[in-house]
Amino acid sequence: MQRQIICVDMDAFFASVEQQSNPRLRGKPIAVIGSGGRTVVTTRSYEARRYGVKTGMNVYEAKRLCPEIIFVIGNNEKYTYTCSRLKEIYGRYSPEVEVYSIDEAFIDVTTTSHLFRGPLEIGKGIKQEVKEAFGITCTVGIGPNILIAKLVSDISKPDGLRWVKEEEVTELLEDLPVEELWGIGRHISERLALLGIKTCGQLARASAGLLRSKFGIIGERLKEMGMGICNRPVKVVEDEPKSIGHSMTLPKDIQDRAEIKGYLLQLCEMVCRRARAYGYNGRRVSLTIRLSDFRTFTHQRVMPYYTNHTHRVYNYVVGLLEASGLNAAVRLLGVSLSGLIKEEKTVPSLFEEFHREGLLYRAVDMINNKYGEFNTVWGPYLRSIRGSQVISPAWRPSGIRHVKVR
């Protein structure tokens, strides 16, 4: 049976939500930015794209390209809620739904499409339901695998709907530049160009041996991609997490050690609270520091025990900070806990102190579960900006990758 995979990609998602929310923004060039003082464009409307405004630009660059651009501070709760509701809509057509990012999802309708008169009708149904529920548009690409479905959705934007069947894939790919394929970035496409490979058709005909010699184990995979072959399944169940991490771009560069430690304690609490909520302990702690000149360092250390106790992790993170010899202003801090195992597989500590700590964290977690995140906080970060302000690419509508963002 030919697989039928749907890729749903929301059109300029955050910007479309804001234009739908506020009728005065409709038809105008807008850019959604974060609430911090030095944020960049996270999404821009199609009207702004015409002026060359791109994601990741700072507001000054965007304003220079498009003087009439309107900056809108994003409302992450709106976007994460909408994403969760979109998943419900997709779930009406198939149980095999993978929310790949806040604005993209894959749906395997191979075994359910006959119930809805084919995948094209499902695509129409999804587009109609999304429009009715939220007033925004999405593009639906349908293909025999995820790679082609994603490609079809990318080349059909905005508000598109297209089905490319297996027998049409070769023709679609023949003259398509390799960088259009999902997973082939600028670096790989430049290296392919040096081999005289610029289109997917050329990539498909390239010698597997040559690709292997130049790209190692991904060489054959690249050839398959050129042929439109992809066996990656739609992941309905999330993989077990390898790490739990949080990072934070600070409101301003800071050098004061006490202030840095306040943010580190907060990051440790965010990491450990999530680990406790999903029953994980970790053993390896990582500290990431980005300086004001964007140089970035990551330091790691393995703890002698598995834990999800905030202050235990914090002590090791501070140890890493001290050992780093940091004496410059910091722009971004990140903490992650890896080497994860489930709590029930951890040998309980024989020390009473450990047990008492656990009860304290449990009590604080229960208060925050009832009254809201950061209702009860540790003293050193009372004055810090609190919580996640950015939707990470790893964000998911449920499970351990679900992080509440403000």
Next chain:
Amino acid sequence: MTVIGEPISVIAAFGGYPTKMRPVRFRWSGRVFEIEDITYHWVSKEGTRVLYHFSVTVGATLYEIVFDSQRLLWSLEKIET
């Protein structure tokens, strides 16, 4: 948008799509506002509190009103004139 954060009285209708609850009109500072359009809706959580947010228009003005389902209170959160 200007942050207001004041309690309001609301008449709402229940049932329908896409929102199961639709605010119809609200009273704020002694004036009654007839809602013309619900332009967006979303739900957020603060601990166990579930908050229903509505972006609504009255004339050319955009309002964000919120229903706190635990406290059974409506509030006017923001205005954009």
